[in-house]
Amino acid sequence: MVKHTGRPGYLQIADDLREQIRGGALALGAPLPSTAQLAERYGASLSVVKMAVGILRNEGLVVGQQGKGVFVREDAAPAPPPADEITEIRLTLRELSERLAKVEAELSERR
Template sequence: MVEKSGRPGYLQIADDLRTQIRTGSLAPGAALPSTAQLGQRYDVSASVVKAAISVLRTEGLIVGQQGKGVFVREGAAESLQEPASSDVMDQLSQMRSTLETLGERIADLEKAVFQERKRSR
């Protein structure tokens, strides 16, 4: 499963597990396969699997229970839902407008500064 794409294997595994959580293949409360099972599935070492698990734990998608395993956290799928595209487009539009305004202000400042230098010579 892990491809030689230049993207680290542990991130590819984390991406795949994240997708399974988002789609419900790994439901809230479900146990993840063991480190050994994941290592076999992705054809990687245990340390690569542990790094992927660490990423998901840091993101708050999974929780470990000592002696029991690693489980999908309740509400994990909801936290992965992507914002509505219209919201994203609105935010991008606002950012573009702000950048345009800043660009105009910088141009005005540069004109003022360079005119001052010409006068002082």
């Protein structure tokens, strides 16, 4: 479950999945649960889950296979340090842009 700590939910999810990979709960070559399953598990939106999985892709821990899912890489090297500040800022900006678009859409419907 994503906690309201001030830390973005996608980073919390990425941290948890990373720990599951490092700890062996998600074995090398194993599929990740679907985006919908992860969203339900963490109480987060699909877009937040997708951003979290994107971080793990950038770190080289998981790989997507079109039409099959996302899998823990067989040759997954230990994850590098958490995403650098610029990547984190970009992801946060994308999330804020999506939220702003929803708010603007709701406001325009009220007019």
